[in-house]
Amino acid sequence: MNKRKLVSFDWALKRLLRSKANYEVLEGFLSELLKDDIEILEILESESNRDHTHDKSNRVDMKVRNRKQEIILIEIQYEREFDYLQRILFATAKAITEHLSKAERYGNVVKVISINILYFDLGHGEDYVYHGKTQFRGIHYQDELRLNNKQQALFGKQYPHELYPEYYLLKVNQFNDIAKDPLDEWIYFLKNEEIEEGFRAKGLARAKEVLDILKLGEEERRAYEWHIEELRYQASMYYSSFMDGRIEGKKEGREEGLEKGREEGLEKGLEKGKKATAKSMKQAGEPVDKIMKYTELTREEIEGL
Numbered sequence: 001m002n003k004r005k006l007v008s009f010d011w012a013l014k015r016l017l018r019s020k021a022n023y024e025v026l027e028g029f030l031s032e033l034l035k036d037d038i039e040i041l042e043i044l045e046s047e048s049n050r051d052h053t054h055d056k057s058n059r060v061d062m063k064v065r066n067r068k069q070e071i072i073l074i075e076i077q078y079e080r081e082f083d084y085l086q087r088i089l090f091a092t093a094k095a096i097t098e099h100l101s102k103a104e105r106y107g108n109v110v111k112v113i114s115i116n117i118l119y120f121d122l123g124h125g126e127d128y129v130y131h132g133k134t135q136f137r138g139i140h141y142q143d144e145l146r147l148n149n150k151q152q153a154l155f156g157k158q159y160p161h162e163l164y165p166e167y168y169l170l171k172v173n174q175f176n177d178i179a180k181d182p183l184d185e186w187i188y189f190l191k192n193e194e195i196e197e198g199f200r201a202k203g204l205a206r207a208k209e210v211l212d213i214l215k216l217g218e219e220e221r222r223a224y225e226w227h228i229e230e231l232r233y234q235a236s237m238y239y240s241s242f243m244d245g246r247i248e249g250k251k252e253g254r255e256e257g258l259e260k261g262r263e264e265g266l267e268k269g270l271e272k273g274k275k276a277t278a279k280s281m282k283q284a285g286e287p288v289d290k291i292m293k294y295t296e297l298t299r300e301e302i303e304g305l
Helices: 009-015 020-034 084-098 149-155 182-192 204-210 218-256 259-283 288-295 299-303
Strands: 040-044 059-066 071-077 112-118 129-133 166-171
Touching: 009 059, 009 071, 009 218, 020 040, 020 059, 020 112, 020 182, 020 204, 071 084, 084 112, 182 204, 259 288, 259 299, 288 299
Parallel strands: 071 112, 112 166
Antiparallel strands: 040 059, 059 071, 129 166
């Protein structure tokens, strides 16, 4: 903690950047990523600003509406999740349906932009920033479908992808720490929690001031220290569970001597690792909800240990 100068971005999203006085920080990040002059109109209700019985330290999310009436979903994820791509698809679909009443026409479907800051390796790829959008291309002539003149006049857009959800994946740990442009400067901060002298990206100057640990009040600083310890504890629990399961899986796989046996052994080993972690957490007095979140076991399975 003594070496840290700035709080982590996930904690800032939870505690500091929801204040209108600090919108400049988030607006700067979004402007550099989306290559547009983003102005936040309001922060909407999301999972992170609802009351929870436990702190959701593994995932942090924020939902904002900008001046264009677009919904921007921002999520930070630390731990590996194999169905992550499907989950962000569900999140955008949910946002669309939440912001369209039963009596409204489809033309009022809100534009959703999903921004995902990832601290785990998702998929295979050499880049550290990926952008996905829906395009309609001709099979024979390879042209991109455009809206007709009346649609363009009605919606103020030229292409269908401007109406459909878009996705950004920032694989932070894959960044090589060489900042070549303003977006790289933001990614450097997201990875290292530091802002180098000479960085000029929008919002970073304000971030350097707002996120300064030394400027936090005593209560906020204690809360931040607790948050960091939670992340360390969680990472340790997941690593222990993974390694325990991997060792058990290899052992049982070798005993089977077949590919099927190795797969089943690994699955059984992972399950044993989860249960071992849950038992340790239970003995340490951790609440069942928290154990469920870390191990993905059911309440009945945990209570039966």
